[in-house]
Amino acid sequence: MNEKDELLKKLQGIEFAMVDLGLYLDSHPGCRDALAYYKNLKAEHDTLKAGFEERFGSLTAGSGGNTDYWDWTATPWPWEKG
């Protein structure tokens, strides 16, 4: 697995944990343990995402830091092979 895919896999793992934990929090909005866990995940996620975008381009339209070129439509779409 190349570096990009490895970093992406980490990000996907954290995001999935946040999505699933988010569903739990929808029905348990006052659970302090879950809130603390979410906070940690989000901090790790934000750092990882910024690092990924700096190297491999925007994950959402305009989210990366590139001010010279609109990289949103330059990098591969997720279903492209290779």
Next chain:
Amino acid sequence: MWIYEKKLQYPVKIKNPNPKLAKVIISQLGGPHGELGAASRYLSQRFAMPDRRIIGMLTDVGTEELAHVEIVSAILHQLTKGMSEEQVKASGIDAYFVDHTAGIYPQAASGMPFSTSTIASTGDVLADLHEDLAAEQKARVTYDNILRLTDDPDVRDPIKFLRQRELNHYQRFAESLGIAKDTLADKKNFYYYNPAFDKV
């Protein structure tokens, strides 16, 4: 993947319920030129596109159409919220009410449930982009007709916004068609081959 933002793309604040008007505006939710069809069309067509810029256009317009599904739904909700049984009967929304009460169900004004038979995804780059240009014009016509049927400024305002978006999308799809033609191998005969399927 997608992330939801808890806001409308354009505000909807309708003071006066009007179920009769909801009966016709519902076509832009689940009708033949509606927003749900638009989102389904563009997000499905992306996979046959040979150019990343055109995939980006279909992704971004398709995503915006999902926001328009929500705007039209908000209009329908505000037009029908709190309506009385008398209003249900007098407005003619009773045929909808019997199955859906004041819930939101994607269908055409005629009562036909939402159907993907009203969209195309041909797997052919040029055919799909021409479909998209026509689709934006047809949605614009439906918004024009909705504007002919109401004087309420609270309703007209978000409808005018949605109508204008059809024009902008049309313009961007016209440019996408230009990009597609510019990148085809044989510029004298655009229909020589389909880059999404044929090997050359």
